[in-house]
Amino acid sequence: MASKLNPYIGFADDARQAMEFYKDVFGGTLTMSTFGEYGSGDGPDKDKIMHAQLETDAGFTLMGSDAPEGMEHSKGSAITISLSGDDRDELRGYWDKLSSGGGTVTMPLEKQMWGDEFGMCTDQYGTAWMVNIAGEGQGQSQG
DSSP states (O other): OHHHHOOOOESSSSSHHHHHHHHHHOEEEEEEEEEEGGGGSSSSSSSSSSEEEEEOTSEEEEEEOOOOOOOOOOSSTTTTEEEESHHHHHHHHHHHHHHHHEEEEEEEEEEESSSSSEEEEEETTEEEEEEEEOOTOOSSSSO
């Protein structure tokens, strides 16, 4: 099996909502475990997500968790996730969902000087995304 790069996003208290949102965006199977299921009992973290994993039909794996009490959290600033390929409809669908519902477009998804369509947005949970759709006849996309 080849190595895989799996983005892991840290959340303050909204990992469940964010991971369910990403499941709506990308589809697939989402599994989540809480701190309470693994020994936190009735503590303040019992309902927070200790680990969530989304396995999509497209082959993506996206993971995330809530920061337990006492652990510092910096919302979305340490990661940008890049999606690239040549399936226009699929990538545009992801873009539309990620940038809507409270998301912010920082660079519109449009044709760039290198021939691809490229855009950047921040979703409603503070995670930055880049989407790159390979131009016609491009063998390999940027990003």
